[in-house]
Amino acid sequence: MESGLGLTIVVFLPLVSAIFIFLIPKKQEMLIKLVTLGSALLTFGVSLIVALQFDFNNAGDLQLGTKVSWISSINSNYEIGIDGISLPLLLLSTFISVLAIIYSFEHLPEPKNAKGMMSLILILETGMNGTFVALDLILFFVFFELVLLPMYFMIGIWGDKTVRSVSGLKNDIETRLYASIKFFVFTLFGSAFMLLGFLGLYFRGNRTFSIPELIELGSSGAFTGTFASLVFAVLFLGFAVKVPMWPLHTWLPDAHTAAPTVGSVLLAAILLKLGSYGFVRIALPILPEQAVAWAPAIAVLSAIGIIYGSLACLAQTDLKRLIAFSSVGHMGFVMLGISSLTSIGINAAMIGMVAHGIITGLLFFVSGSMAHTYHTRDMGRLGGNMKLLPKTGAILAFTAMASLGLPGLAGFWGEFMALLGAYNPLPGLNITIFRSSMVAGAIGTVLTAGYLLWMLQRVNLGEPKEEWLDKELHDADNYELVAWIPLVILTVLIGVFPKLIFGATNDAVIALVSKAFGG
Amino acid sequence: MSIQPLLIAAAALFSIGIYGILVRRNAVMVLLSIELILNSVNINFVAFNAMLSDVFLNGQIFSIFIITIAAAEVGIGLAIVLMLFRNRETANINEFDLMKW
């Protein structure tokens, strides 16, 4: 499929459907939902076909893509393709989107408006899928930014309406409004500079935006000196905001807390990955020399992120906020893996991304649902959830276990392998820093276990509080279960048989590392 | 004939015009000041034309255009002032500060 047709469909089908949905009258909600689901399923189906056509024996090569002239005046092309690094993330993205839509069938937050929500999800999906297949910096940038608007509106319109005070601001503000603009401004801040970095590469790199070509140039040492370090700095800024790495993470807890359930699921599961994927796809291979120079800093920031995120979790009373902070910690492991610049570390990051997507996505599903049922996220008021909502509680418990990196479940590989990678980073990197980071990360796993178990104790266990006893609380319904069970199964499958991910990523990562760092 | 006096005269006229624009309160007087400035430019053009002995008389032609346009502008200006005067019953431009902040 040299035409890149499959990938093009995967990317643009959701967008086309979104436009189509605009044309359906608002009243026909069921039709809107069915069209959305249909298109998401179709997209997922096509992405599966793409995965079947993918040649896993040459997972290191970019495949199934195409290159068509797009903006000729700046030599930017519609260049797409996937390799073992992007394939798992692409599948994750199409898959989670389907689940998010299924979940939304019956669980639209106020103000309902299925039309708006569904079209936003679809636009979002185009952005996410596009980012994972784009092989042209400008194309990448456009898709990377495409996710901003839908997410901004998702948070702003369907988000949490509680009014709260924010330090540094005089007036109290609705959580959703604060969070949405914070998310938007933060990300744009990063990406505006990232764009400058892309342009820098363009001008130094024979006026091309093609990522494969730039990688060739980069690995042959075309980008050096102050220029390269500036470019890496701005790329770092752009990607690190998205990951998010400490201390650029502060938009994340607010965004997650305020976002509607589907929003936080997509945000956690896919959007955060755009940043770390950017590091692997763009920053490392194109600027290997700078990657080496920056790696210790990234490792230290990741380690801080891990510890910091975990400690912050221990202080939370808000369930969703806790999970949001846990993302900071988990993405810290991903970045720690990447910073090691070894095939082990980057592989760890890849599986870590997928696992975090599945697990944290599920956590947000469950916690969002609980917030919806209880009308509160305050863990001080919750308790005895296992008794009140046994199914939800069981899945919450399972997911928390997965999230704390329990071996045998998906979350384990990312953590363990990241530590493995960080212990022996690329030769030439400061081993003390990396090993200290690794120890910090290892301590982080304990703290992670601590806050998650504590969360379980406060939320799931114990006798239910009196205020809930006479209330009618609905346990997970079928839509929720259909959305959740696949994630549970995936968590176990990847946990037991990580080849599902490594089978695709390993060759690609080895190719990347050997090309960029010769190791 | 030296060109300096002409240029100085033009510059002086220009400055007077500027002063008038800035200081006069009556809108009509401000319009007149603008005429002064435009005319200073005319003097410039004509003087330069003479100095350069431009056979195409570019400077002269230019100044004729300026005169025409100046007339049109003053006409427009007066129309606007008139409209203001109708609405506000004053031609004092200092009182036009509705949109202060």
Added chain:
Amino acid sequence: MVNQNFINLLAEGKPEYTDGGVLAEFTWLIVVLPFLAAILITFFGKYLPLQGAELALGTVLFIFSYSAALLYEHATKGIANEFFINVGSIGSYDLEFGWVVDGLSIMMYFVVGTVSSLVFIYATNYMQGEIRYTFFFTSLTLFAGSMLVLVSSPTLLQLLIGWELVGVCSYLLIGHYWEKKENSSAAMKAFITNKIADVGLMIGIIVLALSTKTLRISEILYQSTHDYADIKTVAYLGGVLLFIGAMGKSAQFPLHVWLPDAMAGPTPVSALMHAATMVTAGVYLLGRMFPFYQGMASQALDIVLLFGVITLLGAGLVAVVQDDLKKVLAYSTVSQLGYMVTAMGSGAYTAGLFHLWTHAFFKALLFLGAGSVIHAVHTNNMSEMGGLRKEMPRTFSTFIIGTIALAGLPPLAGFFSKDEILASLNHEGHNLYFIISVLGAFITAFYMTRAVLLTFFGDYRGDGHPHESDKMMTIPLIILSGFAIVAGWANIPGVYTGFTKWVTTRKNYIVEYHPESFDLVAMFSGLTSGLLGIGLAYYVYHMSGNATDGDEKIKIKPIWNLLENKYYLDFFYFKFIIDPVKITFAKFVDSFNSNVLDRFVNGVGTTASKAGGIVYTNLDQGGIDKVLNLSSTGTDTIGSKVKLIQTGKTQQYLMYFLIGVIVISLIILLVL
């Protein structure tokens, strides 16, 4: 998928082992089956007549029979084989699961199978009518399964997986009655303590894996016995780190604190956990990695030895002051684990494992017996028991057998294993440790006798009328007491040393002292101290009056307080580690996040907005006024200036315009 690797198993030395044939090849069944069963029980258990217990029982009975078959095969022919399944590659590392079938693992399979079967049978009755009966069996099955994952592991990776799975299952089981906060807290404590230790294990695995370029245990052992340089440099570190992991699971001082609290779980759980499935993991790890320790990390063994000795003595002393019957047994377990670790530390591989083997049976017996008692009297406190030997004769007699076995009197199991440990210590010349261990034996005998006297002798001090337990509970007791008697005969110096052969699969690697006959010094001192302990306790708690007064007679206030407070370890942990982390640090980070980072971010926002205000109001809309006002305040104003100041908006704009022109001109002409 399955490949076999004989290099490290059989290539050297005499090929005196077989590959185990079909039996070995299908050993994965006993590992996978529990997980399948757990899933089935979860989803369909409720609809079955015994609410899922039959599935669990069937599974463990299968494990028992399979492992018995393996053991028979091994004892007669000898099996050593391992199987690998590749589940992914990462870099140049193969991630492999698999199963190993050799003496050590077969011994563990058998222990797990036997003890689990009996505990499960016991539990079907014990847990009757309790809350979440089905889920209990799910977790219990998982627990056994996880332990099998651990002991069947041919790679460090799978070992780690099993290791943590065991931890989680223990969390589920200890917190079985999670309605009460103490129970869920105890579960958390167990999990977190283990997790802390796991960090050590994890890093240890990483260190070893990276220096040997493999995750396969056999390969690592091969390298460590063949003087590979890479592993040699990290051997000490790796050894210590692995031991930290072992300390958590095997409850070595100072990470033992979770184990006594773990008594919050139902008694069958305690029995399983203390005998077969969890606490033995650490010792198993030391055993599995023993060639590595011996080959390269002998300094690490010294540390192992030290902690083992500290644990055996410290925990034994605490056991003396406990009133809770289960806690006596819990501390006793800790102390016995200390023995095993001490044995490993002193290089007595077989002795350590032998003690594990015997201890599994008699400790399971004791716990189940205690459970039977508790079931009857509805309390854990010995001060509310007494005189139960008449009401519960079968429980009493089996409990006595367990006690004697634990106290180390011949010919019961504990005697032989403990003796071997003492002999080994004596042989290696660890005189101080030898003495402490002997002292430990004395203490063991003392507290066990105390417990027996308080529970079964004297008059009944509780409420109601306790009855002997159901057959389903007493039959396992009887079977276990059989094991408690005969298990020690598997390794009698000079008579029959089958056990040594069983567990020394990798014969070429392990160099250890095997007493050809009884070490008389060790035997004599062990035996004497045991008898003395029993005697003294009998005197204090029985002969010289009422059992309950016994404590008063030996109470030396400061020491007693110290022991009752468990050396203030928990206090220390909470005060200096948990609270600071959970409260101080966490609060600090949180407030840092919202008060520093967020404030900064919001500050940037407000600053931008304020800057906007300043630009807009002062520069854009009124700047000229201000500038001119400023410049005119000093000098007395001349007419034109006054007029300028008074200009209205329009002229101000014009002014702006011209000043702009002038400023730009000046800059261009003069500056640039």
Added chain:
Amino acid sequence: MFEGSYVIDKFSLILKGLFILVTYLTFLLSVNFVESDEYYQGEYYFLLLSSLLGALVVTSSRDLLTMFIGIELASTPMFLLSGWKKGDQKSNEGSIKFFLLGVLSASLILYGFSLLYGVTGKLVFSDIANILIQQDLAQSPVALLSAILILAGIGFKISIVPFHSWAPDTYEGAPLPVTAYLSVSSKATGFVALIILMSKIFFESGDGLGIILVFISGITMFVGNLSALQQTNPVRLLAYSSIAQAGFILAPIAVANITNNFEDGVYASVTYLIIYAFMNIGAFLVINLLQRNIDSENMYDWGGLAKETPLAGIFAVIFFFSLAGIPPLGGWFAKFVVFRSLLSTGEIFGLSLAIVGAINAVIGLVYYSRISKIIWMDSPKEDVQKTENSIIPSPLKVVGFVSLILTIVSGIFPGIFSNLGEASSIFFNS
């Protein structure tokens, strides 16, 4: 034509096309406005067309006189149009300010022209440039002074700091369609004139001019954006926004003046102008549509308005975020080409300006997102009177959809517009 004083090239044709299209859209925007009150219809359209003619002349003019006439023709009608709401004092006031400053700026331009003429004796740009270079006068104080005067005069039209002060008042006072025209077409006329003058006459005037332009451009972005943050009146907000945008459009020209790489600079500016034109008209349309539904000029009163007119709501999202430069809406490409031309030589002023631009893009987002936030996310204010006016007149719909399509297409297939920009810049290479 006319001895090189009037040329037809790709640059002029493309921009002529732009002006005509923009004027057409303005007509459509105006239909309802003109009909809604007793305005002089005929004159209104006549004046707009006159202004268009002026703009068309400017694009082709290559001598001082033609350009001057073009500029005057383009701007003089606007003085009248901005005061078209005769009874409205704000409109009057905006008009007089606009007029006075406009005339002043015209005089400054003229004065500058006269100096140029005096130095060289020529009116045609190429001749002037040749003589300046031959006689080594390009960097003489006279040439620079004339450049500054001309810059100030044109700076008024393109409303760059510090010549921008009329813009908010006039925009606020003028009828909305006129404002749209002012902010798009008038501004574009100014930029066209500036581009021609800078690239045809002052390209050898040394770095000083370029540097001052760089500073002006940066300051303009900051002042425009920061002031826009403070606005409550949406039209005023757009006025400051267009000031900030002017900073962006100016940036490539400024840097081109230093690097002398006018090809890149013109390409970027023209592309920006084209894309900016449509999204800005769209933005004004949005204000127009929303104001039909509510009786308040304070946009903070507009809470939840999108639910009344969802179409206007969607327009608001598209156009305002396009102005903010969020992909895949056209604005991103406009900003992108600007950044591209700023960085093309990697020279320090371009780099700094690019960083300033990036920061400003972020600041801009805050207020551009504000209207969408208010109308989509805020709850309706109860004390504000709403007028039921849900049917959108078809001319406005046409404007909306044309701008919408152009804005989105220019974001997704920027090639189309960037080709125009590129084509227009080719002329400057020779």
